[in-house]
Amino acid sequence: MRILKKGLIYFLSITILWVLVYRLINPPITLLMIQRCFERKLDGKTLKLKKKWCSYDKLPNNLKKAAIAGEDASFSSHWGFDFNAIQRAYQKNKQGKKIHGGSTISQQTAKNVFLWPGRSWLRKGFEVYFTILIELLWNKERILEVYLNVIETGDGIYGAEAASQAFFSKSATQLSKREAALLIAVLPNPKRWSPKKPTAYIRYKQLLILHNMQKLEKSILIQPNTYHKIKPGR
Secondary structure, three states: HHHHHHHHHHHHHHHHHHHHHHOOOOOOOOOHHHHHHHHHHHHOHHHHHEOOOOOOOOEEEEEHHHHHHHHOOOOOOOOOOHHHHHHHHHHHOOOOOOOOOOOOOHHHHHHHHOOOOOHHHHHHHHHHHHHHHHHHHOOOOHHHHHHHHEEEEEEEEEEEHHHHHHHHEEEEEEEEHHHHHHHHHOOOOOOOOOOOOOHHHHHHHHHHHHHHHHHHHHHHOOOOOOOOOOOOOO
């Protein structure tokens, strides 16, 4: 029991400190990025790791709105988990349909930054833990900033800035509504889909995101230094 107590104290101390550090310092790399590099090497391809950090203030409102509209409509009001979305995903999966996830932007950020790729109950448990930590120790602004800078957006491409330059030949700061919506539409599987050659399904998702962006604009104004003023649950 003494060893277990010490282990728990060390674990809590290290993980809390880790999350606090990333509140101030941008994550330099993630385990997914490392895994993808190894996969490319095993496939006989050259290493490819394109990423460029774009601060929250420089990220365009179009992209912030598209991310929330397409990935997590309740982002500004929940405490890290959208239980309605989880319930809907559970019902669809129970019916034997294509697997659906109910992960919020907060959960995806926790998973991408602090954990390894894959599916297991152990990893899911750590995901819940780190989601709670970042909701307690970061603000919504920081969560969205990190999310939009570490997500996989293509083969060897990570973050909105690198994706915008690769697919639209412009900075993320210049993305239009349609381009931002298209970029978010491919996120569930950026290795299969690409904003350069959108399928009919991706175009359909783009239209849905654009529609949801209009509804979002009526309910919340996304500007720099806004999210840290919004308390979850309000």
